[in-house]
C-alpha cells in the first residue's frame with residue numbers, strides 16, 4: 001500500500017502559452033482537467049505545488065521486485081520499437097534517457113552499442129539501476145543537471161512530459177543539449193479522446209491518473225510545441241507504425257487504437273495505458 005501524502009494545490013496559468021483563461025474539460029473526483037482558451041492545451045488546474053510533486057515522486061514507482069519485472073515486460077516492446085526507430089536515423093552515439101526509471105531502455109541501447117546516460121528523480125530507481133544494471137544516473141530534474149550544449153545525438157523520454165510542471169522549459173533544454181541534427185523521442189499518453197467517449201457512455205473512470213499527470217498532450221499540440229522551440233521534421237509513431245497520411249484513416253486508426261487500450265485498461269491492466277500513448281520524434285536543425 002502506498003502511503004497517502006498530503007498534497008498542496010495551486011491555481012496556474014497555461015503552462016504552454018501563459019494564458020489565464022480556460023474551460024473545464026473533465027473532472028476526476030475533486031481534480032479537474034481544463035483546456036486553455038488560447039492554445040487549447042489540456043492541463044490539470046489547480047495542480048500540486050512543485051514541493052508536493054517532488055515528495056509524491058519519491059513513492060511513484062513500484063516498490064517490490066515483481067512490480068519492477070512486470071513494468072519491464074510491459075515496456076519491452078515499446079523500448080524495442082523506439083530503439084528500432086532511433087536505429088533508422090542514427091547508428092551509434094551518445095544517448096540520454098530522461099526519467100530513466102529502472103534503466104531498461106538504457107540497458108537496451110547500451111547493448112546496441114550506444115554510449116548512454118540517464119536522468120531520474122526517484123532515488124529508489126537510481127539505486128536499482130546502479131545495483132542491478134551497473135548504470136549511474138544523474139539526479140533530476142533535467143534542467144538542474146546542466147549538461148553541456150550539443151552533448152547528445154539522441155534524447156529520449158518515456159512517460160515523462162505529462163508529469164512536468166513546465167514542459168516547455170524541458171523541451172527547450174532537450175533542444176539545447178542535442179547536437180545539430182540530433183533526435184528527440186518522447187512517449188506520452190493521450191487520454192482525452194477516451195475520456196470523451198467514456199463520458200458519452202456515462203462510464204466513470206480515472207484514466208487521467210491525476211494528480212500524477214499534469215497535462216494531456218494531443219499529437220497536434222506536441223508537434224506544435226516542438227516546432228515552436230525550433231525542432232524540425234516532427235513525426236508520430238503509434239504502436240511502432242507511422243500514422244497513415246489520410247485524415248480519415250488517421251482518425252480511424254487512432255480511434256480504434258485508443259478504444260482497444262481503454263478496454264485493456266478497464267479489464268484490469270495497470271500502471272500504463274500503452275495504446276492511448278503516442279511516440280513523437282523531432283530533430284534539431286543541422
Ligand SMILES: [Zn+2]
Pocket residue numbers: 014015016017018019036037038039040041
Ligand atoms: Zn495555452
